[in-house]
Amino acid sequence: MTGLTPARKRLAMLALALGGFGIGCTEYVAMGLLPEIARDLLPDLHATNPDAAIARAGWLITAYAIGVVVGAPTIAAASARFPRKGLLATLTVAFTVGSVASALAPTFGTVLAARFLAGLPHGAYFGVAALVAAKLLGPARRGLAVSLVLVGLTMASVVGVPSITFLGQHVGWRWAYVVVAVVFALTTAFILAVIPKEPGDPHATVRRELRAFKRPAVWFALLTGALGFGGFFAVYSYVAPLSTEVTGTSSGFVPIVLVVLGVGTTVGILAGGRLADRGAVRAIFILFGAFSVSLLFLALTAHTVVGLLVGVFAVGASAQAIAPAIQTRLMDVAGESQTIAAAVNHSALNIGNSLGAALGGVVIAAGFGFVAPTWVGLALCVPGVAFALAGWSVTRHRTSPGAVDAKADASV
Template sequence: MTSLSPARTRLALFALALGGFGIGTTEFVAMGLLPDMARDLVPALWDASPEQAIARAGWIVTAYAAGVVAGAPTIAAIVARYPRKTVLTVLAAAFTVGTVASAVAPTFETVVAARFLAGLPHGAYFGIAALVAARLMGPGKRGQAVAFVLAGLTIANVIGVPAITYLGQQAGWRPAYLAVAGLFALSTASIIAFVPRAPGDPGATMGRELRAFARPAVWFALLTGALGFGGFFAVYSYVSPLVTEVTGATESLVPVALVVLGLGMTAGNFVGGRLADRGALRAVFQLFGVFVAALLVLIAGAGSVPGLLLGLFLVGGAAAALSPAIQTRLMDVAGDSQTMAAALNHSALNIGNALGAFLGGIVIAAGWGYLAPTWLGLVLCVPGVVCAALGWAATRGDRGPSPDETRGTADAQATAPSTAVPR
């Protein structure tokens, strides 16, 4: 990658983050449009029971998450050796096509299939974009590079999701998805225009990338992420009843609560990136402590509007800060499987998405109240911290990567930690 002017570097980083903005919008906008999608796609079930129709429409969200989980390791393993700019362009174009397909699919079943296909490039895009951003920003700023790419996703929760949700409520969910496809088309054009050529890893093979799964520390990092994000999504998935049933506010406060949560995520993401650059594993432990404190603030303050909004801001900030820290930790422990490591964080995040929503629904159905998912988030922090500690133990005796792990791997050299001892 040739040396770029500061202005060109900023444009390249913006292009990468714009893709993240589109991804964040397409991933979360369905949550606000589920009633509209249910009414349109399963009308007979809607007439019989709107609740069951909305539950059925939830498969659309699940299908996207399943596509992310399946696509992240598979695509990352396949494309690691190819030029980064080319891969990013193809992935952004695939998002465009998949989102258009989601908008025009005629039946519920074909929409579910289209959402699964649209989710496949998600993890690989973020992973490869993080590697490119790390090279653009230079040595010692890996965590901040990850955070910059993820900033598009967090800002989407502040701007993109509310805006596209409003469009969908006014014009229909299909035009809303076409608008998201327009974001991806703009992202594709921006990558072509502004992201410099960046070589892939010529020594990468699918087998070498998949060797990441042979490392216990990688599995512990993935479990740490899934459990941490699971605690967050247990709260996120049930913000609406938390606002109306626990705080006692009207539904008009729900969009405000979601914007406040998104603002917390945006701020926390950049804080997490800076902390990760000072030591990814240490940051994970620190941020779990902050996450626990944030959940306690939300539990204590949810009875009032100021307490609710403060708690949601802190919960969003702490959870988002964990993401670049965990992704950087994965890159620390994955050896030369850097593309795989950078993508796997998003599989963990979407497993956490499904886990938090599922378990949160169980505790609510058990009659424990709408604050129960927040308590669940606290419970999930315990095994999350245990997994982080086991990951530290698994690498405590490391003395550095073997020659076999580092031969000729530009990405590993560019993103390797400064010391092999977990920090």
């Protein structure tokens, strides 16, 4: 994208990040509003068994995640030939519609369906946005480009989700999704105004995009990301009881812990993007090492307030720093199937989210305590690194067009 002024590029990157901010809000805001949603949509069950009602309301989070897993490869494969500006705007319109439907749907079943539909564009948006951002900043700064798109997602956990959750708790959970819809509507207008036109790939076909899955290195990268984020969500899902039951803080201190974790993820995303530009595979190994040390530190020091805060910051930073490195790695090894490779990364990450939360719940239910999910995260680092090594081994003797860091990675 030549001929663009630096100011226009900054505005375009801001528009892409705003979309990530909206996605972070729509994905995570339900977590803080489950009691209100359960009380409104499942009144009979809530009256007799509030815990069971809240647990069932949690299906809304699962429905969104399933939508991400299903939508990322299908939408990306089918839309690779479309002009990217129009495709991004179409995806944010779909988010807007899904958010409005979530706010207006009258029953639990219809809200569940709306959350599934709202998750469908998630992976495709991040995949296409990553490709557009990489084109804006140039091949030497692809990792930074990816991180700047993803930083909107992490900023949502610091600013957007707490604010919208507060609103939903005081004026009704449906208004939370109205606000999210407004964010996506503004994003659509912003994209149309500042994103430069860029054609899609006229030679792209569904079959060609699906060829990415014939490449072992693509599978190894996806598995590396899924397990890495599985470890992160094993901790993130249970950070509230870790704070109250292990550290001994009040429930009012939990939002502070979440903000510290969110700041860590934001710092990590940006640092990881810069590190990925120096070699994606090398960055993955370095960051898994940092992630492992962070998890070990948190497990050993979570009984103190300082240890908890430093630990969650470090875990958030090191885990999220892996994301742009994985995304860059996929862009290197996907060959011509760039769109689907960039999108399915988010399917893998959502599978990791579910895996980490489930395994963390298993060890807690088994009576090992609320520090145990941290050890689960540490254990998941082992196969994560193993798959990263396997991915490196199948590509270290080859170079592929556009793999600007292949030489550096081969020297790991």
